[in-house]
Amino acid sequence: EPEVTQTPSHQVTQMGQEVILRCVPISNHLYFYWYRQILGQKVEFLVSFYNNEISEKSEIFDDQFSVERPDGSNFTLKIRSTKLEDSAMYFCASSATGNFYEQYFGPGTRLTVT
Amino acid sequence: AQSVTQPDIHITVSEGASLELRCNYSYGATPYLFWYVQSPGQGLQLLLKYFSGDTLVQGIKGFEAEFKRSQSSFNLRKPSVHWSDAAEYFCAVGTVDNDMRFGAGTRLTVKP
Numbered sequence: 578e579p580e581v582t583q584t585p586s587h588q589v590t591q592m593g594q595e596v597i598l599r600c601v602p603i604s605n606h607l608y609f610y611w612y613r614q615i616l617g618q619k620v621e622f623l624v625s626f627y628n629n630e631i632s633e634k635s636e637i638f639d640d641q642f643s644v645e646r647p648d649g650s651n652f653t654l655k656i657r658s659t660k661l662e663d664s665a666m667y668f669c670a671s672s673a674t675g676n677f678y679e680q681y682f683g684p685g686t687r688l689t690v691t
Numbered sequence: 692a693q694s695v696t697q698p699d700i701h702i703t704v705s706e707g708a709s710l711e712l713r714c715n716y717s718y719g720a721t722p723y724l725f726w727y728v729q730s731p732g733q734g735l736q737l738l739l740k741y742f743s744g745d746t747l748v749q750g751i752k753g754f755e756a757e758f759k760r761s762q763s764s765f766n767l768r769k770p771s772v773h774w775s776d777a778a779e780y781f782c783a784v785g786t787v788d789n790d791m792r793f794g795a796g797t798r799l800t801v802k803p
Contacts (some may be wrong), residue, residue: 584779610790612791612793616763618795619781619793619794619795619796620735620781620783620792620793621793622791622792625790634726634753635790663733679737679740680737680791681737682727682734682735682736683734684733685733686733686735
């Protein structure tokens with residue numbers, strides 16, 4: 578069964594450093610998403626991406642965040658200058674259509690900022 | 692604004708007992724509703740979803756949920772809980788902006 582994959586599973590970085598979280602969505606999917614979950618809190622929407630551009634973003638997704646689909650398979654989330662409060666689990670998701678039918682989630686990348 | 696409330700932060704049930712997890716939503720139109728489960732250290736797995744039609748929806752692992760528009764609820768149920776059901780459960784609503792709003796989650800503990 579096709580699945581969304583994410584690498585790395587755990588990333589430790591120092592405050593102020595740039596990190597790139599990688600996701601490989603399901604191959605025939607067209608819509609891509611990033612969510613984050615701070616430890617013990619709810620899952621929060623960050624951004625959705627379609628047709629090589631951001632279609633929607635939350636207030637969390639400020640200028641330090643960016644997303645990119647550098648090739649036909651990867652979908653990345655970049656945090657330019659990490660802060661302690663960026664420590665969270667980051668989930669990538671993809672869907673075949675944009676009607677939030679069946680958003681398939683990856684296993685997540687745990688980001689720890691020290 | 693669209694939102695989801697899960698009133699119970701933590702629920703403990705005995706193995707074999709029935710389970711009901713509560714979810715209330717706030718949304719102006721017909722909502723798209725989901726239940727996800729997250730086992731420790733794992734990602735989110737879709738249990739079931741409601742878009743339209745029959746208000747009682749069946750999902751995986753023996754779960755079901757009932758959409759009640761009059762109560763703005765979408766409660767998750769299972770007639771007999773197994774120890775492997777211990778996890779965090781999230782209710783979510785799909786929005787017109789094509790993102791999902793999650794509830795805070797309910798942690799389920801299963802006693803032997």
